[in-house]
Amino acid sequence: QSVLTQPPSASGTPGQRVTISCSGTRSNIGDNYVYWYQQVPGTAPKLLIYRNNQRPSGVPDRFSGSKSGTSASLAISGLRSEDESDYYCAAWDDFLSDVAFGGGTKLTVL
Amino acid sequence: QVQLVQSGAEVIKPGASVKVFCKASGYTFTRYTMHWVRQAPGQSLEWMGWINAGDGHTDYSQKFQGRIIITRDTSASTVYMELRRLTSEDTALYFCARSNDDASSWYDYWGQGTLVTVSS
Numbered sequence: 328q329s330v331l332t333q334p335p336s337a338s339g340t341p342g343q344r345v346t347i348s349c350s351g352t353r354s355n356i357g358d359n360y361v362y363w364y365q366q367v368p369g370t371a372p373k374l375l376i377y378r379n380n381q382r383p384s385g386v387p388d389r390f391s392g393s394k395s396g397t398s399a400s401l402a403i404s405g406l407r408s409e410d411e412s413d414y415y416c417a418a419w420d421d422f423l424s425d426v427a428f429g430g431g432t433k434l435t436v437l
Numbered sequence: 438q439v440q441l442v443q444s445g446a447e448v449i450k451p452g453a454s455v456k457v458f459c460k461a462s463g464y465t466f467t468r469y470t471m472h473w474v475r476q477a478p479g480q481s482l483e484w485m486g487w488i489n490a491g492d493g494h495t496d497y498s499q500k501f502q503g504r505i506i507i508t509r510d511t512s513a514s515t516v517y518m519e520l521r522r523l524t525s526e527d528t529a530l531y532f533c534a535r536s537n538d539d540a541s542s543w544y545d546y547w548g549q550g551t552l553v554t555v556s557s
Contacts, residue, residue, distance in 0.1 A: 329481050362542050371547035417542035425498050426484035426542045
């Protein structure tokens with residue numbers, strides 16, 4: 328059971344906007360930055376969003392992150408078939424002194 | 438370019454230990470921290486611990502305390518993760534991941550992963 332809560336699945340059609348939520352507590356999301364990763368199963372995760380809403384160079388601006396209180400969201404606009412992946416949120420947890428990951432959301436592009 | 442290259446897949450008997458390495462290149466090794474994250478089949482990511490490549494300081498997840506040792510060899514720009522007393526629940530893909538900070542989930546580069554299978 329993961330410390331951060333994500334929906335197990337999400338879906339959308341090409342061109343649509345999809346949002347993936349990540350819920351935590353004050354000790355993780357509330358007091359720390361949130362990070363988002365994209366992963367094709369069996370390969371290494373890729374950093375999509377850092378410090379809540381910043382995009383590394385090379386990540387399309389179709390991807391955006393936000394945070395409010397103890398929740399965070401990843402939005403993907405202009406959905407494309409290559410966006411079909413697993414998405415994970417992460418944050419440091421001050422209470423656990425541990426990195427908290429979400430359970431992951433499998434995005435399907437219909 | 439930054440690269441993290443990990444050692445190859447391992448098959449380990451229950452009760453034994455495994456040592457995985459992560460060789461870094463393309464950046465100043467001692468300026469970053471290396472974390473280890475694992476992923477069991479069909480499961481989420483799980484943080485294991487980190488080592489500050491500069492001063493060698495380490496911190497481990499409570500879950501692995503007493504079973505994990507992370508070390509580094511600055512002359513070889515390589516980090517090692519040893520996990521002891523393996524059980525079938527340790528079967529997973531193990532990743533090293535570079536970070537700017539110690540207590541952080543900000544990983545900008547990842548190794549390709551090392552599959553560790555625990556089986557008799």
